[in-house]
Amino acid sequence: MEKPSAEPEYLSGFGNHFESEALPGALTRGQNSPLKCPYGLYAEQISGTSFTAPRKLNQRSWLYRIKPSVTHEPFHARVPRHERLVSEFNQTTSSATPTQLRWKPVNIPDSGSSTDFIDGLYTVCGSGSSFIRHGYAIHMYAANKSMDGCALCNADGDFLIVPQKGRLSITTECGKLQVSPGEMVVLPQGFRFSVNLPDGPSRGYVAEIFGAHFQLPDLGPIGANGLAAARDFLVPTAWFEENYQPGYTIVQKFGGELFTAKQDFSPFNVVAWHGNYAPYKYDLGKFCPFNTVLCDHGDPSVNTVLTAPSDKPGVALLDFVIFPPRWLVAEHTFRPPYYHRNCMSEFMGLIYGVYEAKADGFLPGGASLHSCMTPHGPDTTTYEATIACGDNSEPFRIGGTLAFMFESYLIPRICPWALESPDLDKNYYQCWIGLRPHFSPHNGVEENGTLTISATGRVA
Numbered sequence: 001m002e003k004p005s006a007e008p009e010y011l012s013g014f015g016n017h018f019e020s021e022a023l024p025g026a027l028t029r030g031q032n033s034p035l036k037c038p039y040g041l042y043a044e045q046i047s048g049t050s051f052t053a054p055r056k057l058n059q060r061s062w063l064y065r066i067k068p069s070v071t072h073e074p075f076h077a078r079v080p081r082h083e084r085l086v087s088e089f090n091q092t093t094s095s096a097t098p099t100q101l102r103w104k105p106v107n108i109p110d111s112g113s114s115t116d117f118i119d120g121l122y123t124v125c126g127s128g129s130s131f132i133r134h135g136y137a138i139h140m141y142a143a144n145k146s147m148d149g150c151a152l153c154n155a156d157g158d159f160l161i162v163p164q165k166g167r168l169s170i171t172t173e174c175g176k177l178q179v180s181p182g183e184m185v186v187l188p189q190g191f192r193f194s195v196n197l198p199d200g201p202s203r204g205y206v207a208e209i210f211g212a213h214f215q216l217p218d219l220g221p222i223g224a225n226g227l228a229a230a231r232d233f234l235v236p237t238a239w240f241e242e243n244y245q246p247g248y249t250i251v252q253k254f255g256g257e258l259f260t261a262k263q264d265f266s267p268f269n270v271v272a273w274h275g276n277y278a279p280y281k282y283d284l285g286k287f288c289p290f291n292t293v294l295c296d297h298g299d300p301s302v303n304t305v306l307t308a309p310s311d312k313p314g315v316a317l318l319d320f321v322i323f324p325p326r327w328l329v330a331e332h333t334f335r336p337p338y339y340h341r342n343c344m345s346e347f348m349g350l351i352y353g354v355y356e357a358k359a360d361g362f363l364p365g366g367a368s369l370h371s372c373m374t375p376h377g378p379d380t381t382t383y384e385a386t387i388a389c390g391d392n393s394e395p396f397r398i399g400g401t402l403a404f405m406f407e408s409y410l411i412p413r414i415c416p417w418a419l420e421s422p423d424l425d426k427n428y429y430q431c432w433i434g435l436r437p438h439f440s441p442h443n444g445v446e447e448n449g450t451l452t453i454s455a456t457g458r459v460a
């Protein structure tokens with residue numbers, strides 16, 4: 001196991017135009033691309049949106065580096081091939097099923113076999129295609145070894161990583177980020193990064209979006225404050241290493257396939273950078289939840305941390321939603337999530353604790369998938385326990401738990417290894433089978449056949 005690493009320094013804000021220098025005066029002034037840059041650096045732009053994207057959506061940064069990133073040998077298909085990454089979801093790569101799916105937590109490979117973040121990453125499901133810049137993939141990872149002498153560059157999309165076990169110490173071209181379980185990190189398309197595991201064995205979830213970037217949700221009637229605050233998002237400060245490293249490998253994820261190219265220096269040679277396209281992290285513990293203060297169960301959209309928009313107003317390519325510790329105060333209300341069918345598809349993961357709708361079987365590090373219009377809701381134990389409590393309107397604090405959801409309007413197809421996995425819970429459906437009818441035609445109805453509603457809104 002490696003030594004615990006200290007938190008690096010960060011800049012704060014969401015979508016700001018940042019600037020950072022690891023050496024004083026390393027940033028150019030007054031122009032981006034002078035004939036000669038300070039310290040003899042090369043100027044290089046990385047674009048996260050097309051050059052002509054509207055100004056409010058336009059994302060790009062300028063990196064001032066010791067050598068430009070183009071100085072590498074040609075790309076070749078990586079050997080061995082990575083068999084479990086998908087970025088185009090069709091009948092040859094994946095299958096459709098409306099069944100409720102749930103997976104137990106995957107075992108982290110033991111120290112006998114060494115697996116780094118790249119080897120340990122595998123696609124569970126997704127929709128669309130990175131080639132047509134529309135869709136998403138949901139991956140999970142289980143790794144036990146730091147990436148060594150190599151950096152990953154994802155040409156397909158942005159990664160939103162949610163570690164569940166073990167910290168990630170991520171070196172990027174913009175600097176270093178340390179991400180603990182309970183935090184999340186976004187590594188936008190195209191940045192080279194390397195993942196170290198300071199705690200050893202590590203596991204987590206990844207949403208990858210094609211052709212869009214995450215933004216903060218609109219707050220509507222909530223007002224100007226609440227949910228995730230822009231100032232709590234942290235961006236790395238410039239950090240570089242100047243070393244001759246023969247055989248350094250750049251791994252390019254391109255169309256779901258991995259390609260490698262050799263170079264003789266570290267790609268983390270950016271002495272200064274400025275711009276609004278950069279990796280960032282966020283501590284989910286800083287989220288300021290809003291919810292009902294009188295009755296009924298609000299829709300989970302109120303817990304949206306970040307959203308990647310589709311071209312339809314208000315419809316997400318992918319929402320990242322959390323279920324954090326909070327007070328439940330609703331009166332005469334079934335407080336757990338309601339039973340429902342959703343036109344959106346819901347992939348869920350659990351960072352720690354017990355999820356409020358599932359008393360058993362949904363474990364930290366596990367996952368569930370309820371696709372478009374697939375019915376789901378609280379398991380039998382949760383339903384019966386809630387009803388047995390009666391109309392307990394005392395405020396109750398749900399603590400010690402953090403679940404999340406990736407929700408999309410595109411319907412996911414599932415990868416074969418996820419469907420064939422020994423971790424797939426074949427008995428998942430059983431968690432609802434015990435729900436029995438409580439219907440009693442003679443209760444709650446007056447003799448003249450109309451429902452009696454009490455002043456508190458309860459059926460008498």
Ligand SMILES: O=C(O)Cc1cc(O)ccc1O
Pocket residue numbers: 298299300336337338340342346357376377405
């Ligand atoms: O299915 C789930 O558990 C996620 C979810 C939670 C909630 O509080 C309301 C709706 C919903 O889909």
Ligand SMILES: [Fe+2]
Pocket residue numbers: 340342346370376
């Ligand atoms: Fe749901």
